[in-house]
Amino acid sequence: MDKDKVKLRRYEDDLNVGGLGVAILGAWDVLKVIMHVMIEGKNEINLEGFAGEDMAIVVGVLIAIIAAILLIFLLIFKLHLYIGLNASKAARGEKYKKGYYKAAIILLVLSVIGMFAYIYELKDPKNIETTIASFIVDLTSVYVLWLVVSNTRKIRQINSLREQE
Numbered sequence: 001m002d003k004d005k006v007k008l009r010r011y012e013d014d015l016n017v018g019g020l021g022v023a024i025l026g027a028w029d030v031l032k033v034i035m036h037v038m039i040e041g042k043n044e045i046n047l048e049g050f051a052g053e054d055m056a057i058v059v060g061v062l063i064a065i066i067a068a069i070l071l072i073f074l075l076i077f078k079l080h081l082y083i084g085l086n087a088s089k090a091a092r093g094e095k096y097k098k099g100y101y102k103a104a105i106i107l108l109v110l111s112v113i114g115m116f117a118y119i120y121e122l123k124d125p126k127n128i129e130t131t132i133a134s135f136i137v138d139l140t141s142v143y144v145l146w147l148v149v150s151n152t153r154k155i156r157q158i159n160s161l162r163e164q165e
Contacts, residue, residue: 008158011151012091018147019087022104025141026080030073032134037069079103087148090155101152108145111138 086100115138121131 004158004162008155011154011158012093014147015151015155016088016091018144018151019084019089019091021084021144022087022141022148023081023084025137025144026077026084028137028141029080030077032137033069033073033076079107083107083145083148087152090152101149104145104148104152108142108149111142111145114138115142 082097083100083104086096087104089096090100115135118131118135118138121134122128124131
């Protein structure tokens with residue numbers, strides 16, 4: 001029984017740290033998307049040749065696009081906060097929303113799939129340092145999400161065994 005308590009405590013501590021890590025790395029995901037949009041978007045926007053009413057339409061469309069991008073940033077960050085804060089609450093024994101576990105699994109799968117995009121980015125030797133740094137941070141994000149998923153599962157297994165006794 002003491003052995004289970006020690007394991008449970010370790011899993012809860014790991015889940016708490018993992019949850020806080022997911023919340024913090026959510027800010028990185030937003031920053032990464034902002035940097036990507038700024039770098040790629042800078043080369044795409046050309047306002048020459050627009051005047052008068054056409055310029056007003058172009059500005060309106062740009063504002064709508066920026067608003068949509070900001071909404072996406074907010075949703076990405078909110079998802080990370082939802083997972084991270086609820087995992088942390090679960091680890092501390094407070095009331096939490098159980099959907100964080102499924103959301104963490106979905107985000108983990110999407111993050112692993114997204115890692116394959118680095119294959120194409122590594123072909124650009126001009127930005128190799130940035131690509132490697134982003135890869136390492138994203139790998140950390142995958143690890144932290146894996147901590148949340150695996151420790152939640154282990155805690156639930158231990159708690160179900162304790163309830164059966």
